[in-house]
Amino acid sequence: MPDAWGAVRLARELARAGVRARVTRVIRGSATVTHVLACPSADVAQLLAPAMAVRLAHALSASDVRLAHDRGRVLVQVTLPGAARRPVPFASLPAGQGMATPIGRDTLGRVVTLDLSDNATPHALVCGTTGAGKSVALTTYITSLARQTAPDALRLLLLDGKGGETFAPFSSLAHLARPVVTDARDATAALAWACDELARRAARGWHQRLVVVVDEVRYILAGAALAHLEQMTAQGRSLGISCVVSTQYASADVLGRLAKADLPARLVGLVDNAQASQLALGIAGLDAHKLSGHGDMIFRGGGAVTRVQVALTAPANVAGLAQRDITAGEWATCKPALQVAEPAPVHPSQAPREPQAVDVAWAVGQGHERGAVPGILAIRTHCRSSDGYARRVRDAALSQASHLSRASQGRTVQAWAGGLAFE
Ligand SMILES: Nc1ncnc2c1ncn2[C@@H]1O[C@H](COP(=O)(O)OP(=O)(O)OP(=O)(O)O)[C@@H](O)[C@H]1O
Ligand SMILES: [Mg+2]
DSSP states (O other): TTTTTHHHHHHHHHHHTTTOEEEEEEEHHHHHHHEEEEHHHHHHHHHHHHHHHHHHHHHHHHOOEEEEEEEEEEEEEEOOOGGGGGBBBBGGSOOOOOTTTEEEEETTTTTEEEETTTOSSSEEEEEEEEESSHHHHHHHHHHHHHHHTTTTTTTEEEEEEETTTTTTTGBBBBBBSSBOOOSHHHHHHHHHHHHHHHHHHHOOOOOOOEEEEEEEEHOOOOHHHHHHHHHHHHHGGGGGGGEEEESSSOOOHGGGGOOOOOOOOEEEESSSSHHHHHHHSSSTTOOOSSSOSSTEEEEEETTTEEEEEEBBBOOOHHHHHOBBTTTTTGGGGOOOOOOOOOOOOSSSSGOOSOOOOOEEEEESSSOSSSSOOOOEEEESSOOTTTTTHHHHHHHHHHHHHHHHHHHHOOOOOEEEETTTOOO
């Protein structure tokens, strides 16, 4: 695109099409060149017709051209070829305020923020095919949020479906509510804890935000864990709990109920086809399958649709965040103090009809909610709550918890119907 990124060719093509428009500015973005057009209002409709975008893309030899109406002007966004792209460095983003968290820049270079404290966007879905930039986007969001928010005002729960690949740089972040979760079993326990947090907040109020971030949801959440996540997205908004979830496919078989409405903010990179674009963004015609990948994304939230280049963090950006030494004494309780085996049914007639696993969610840092029981925050079963058996296992565990906390240091404990016994 030699002639001032196509401005001359663009003007010529518009004249050929009979549109009276003048290029007033050309703005070089990260993955795009945006031509700002002054155009008489009578010609705007013709200019914004879908066929015009196709015609201009052809004339400019561009893979994708998008036309947008912005405060009386028409913006012609021309996607640059891969070699001409340049990233948005994280360091170039200003720190945000409150929960309004800068994540990148739009095609005119303006900062784009994701604000999970906004009533319209309490939870977000990040979607795109492999290489679209989902993990980078989550990393940027976490880095940006942790940079602007003190650990006593924000807790983060990070679940990494890539086995630690994505969130390893955050392993000693001071904001962590518990260590980065990297396997499915821990994920169930962690989200059970977060669900208990919902109940605690509903009963006693809250002063500290909790943001749950899940990369590659389908590799780490299923069954009960997914149900916990659904509960948090359904109830979290007024209780200061938000969820950000990434997935390659936004289909119902991956996301369950979440696919429809519970993740209202959408950050969508390159997807496979028009149908996947509609599924991910919730509306047709935004053509995420024509994006160029690598953090070139469409952000839909609070009624607005914005093309954004997500900023790219460098290791120094993450290293500059508040850290906490995970090997220090107070973090010892982050490791599971107890490992509870599956309970054996007491009597066939009382056997639970649901899965029998008992999870122990362990206390993190300070703050034990159920009496002075270091190492135990909650014990939750997957049995039906009406099932007396499940309740007895839990009660037995709690009644012996104080004893366990003294005696179980570093040892495995098995839970059986009759109570708990040391191995
Ligand atoms: N915002 C960005 N700016 C610059 N480059 C980016 C950006 N996002 C992604 N990339 C490039 O694309 C590569 C893939 O990004 P990322 O790992 O985030 O993709 P993904 O969507 O998580 O893919 P997968 O589904 O395979 O995990 C990165 O290693 C980086 O080189
Ligand atoms: Mg990824």
